[in-house]
Amino acid sequence: MWGDKDEKKKKETIFEEDHYxxxxxxxxxxxxxxxxxxxxxxxxxxxxxxxxxxLIIGEHAVIKGSIIGGVIVSGGKVEGNIVASKKVQLLKPAVLIGDVQSPSFSMEEGVLFQGVCDMGISHLDDLEPSTTLENVHDLNAHRDHKLRSQEA
Structure with missing residues (x-):
């Protein structure tokens, strides 16, 4: 029961396979x-x-700068822009001063958010991990230009 070798191997394997x-x-x-x-x-x-x-940002964390990821969950303080391909979730007592670009955004009551949220992004799934915020802004400008030309 407590000394089950198979159970122990499963736990070790989980940690070896996951990147954390x-x-x-x-x-x-x-x-x-x-x-x-x-x-x-x-x-x-x-x-x-x-x-x-x-990316999980703990309650005591302080981040100044840009963040690019798949899923961003924050309970800490962030001063900078966040770009997420899947979702951004702000948990109390998070503070975010910066813009968010993500197809999904949620925020608990008690969170301080000062910035702009753009949830209309569909091209973030194709972003490479090495993509910088400047590249994302270029992609947004291209998308906006394409939308304006379709409206005309």
Whole structure:
């Protein structure tokens, strides 16, 4: 029961196969970071974070800079723009000062959000993890131009 080797192997296999990065409380990081798999930040980060998977921003985290990811879940403080290919979820007591581009956006009561939210993006699924915010803005300008030319 408690010493079941098969159960132990399953747990070890799960951790070996999953990519999970953790920047704990007390960690200060500046620069560009590109991650594979799920990332959790509980420290201070200044720069650009990119992951094709999930970014979890803990309650004590402070991020200044741009974030690009698949799913962004935040309970911390972010000052910068967020681009997500799947969804952005802000949990109390999150603070977000910046713009959001994502097909899905949710926010709990008690969250402070100051910025613009664009949920009309359909091309983010095709973004490479190395895509920068400048590239996303270029894609948006191209999409807006295409829409205006179709209306004319």
């Amino acid at each position: 990065t953790f920047l704990g409380k007390g960690v200060d990081f500046k620069g560009k970071a590109n991650f594979d798999g799920t990332v959790r930040v509980d420290g201070h980060f200044e720069g650009e974070i990119t992951t094709a998977d999930t």
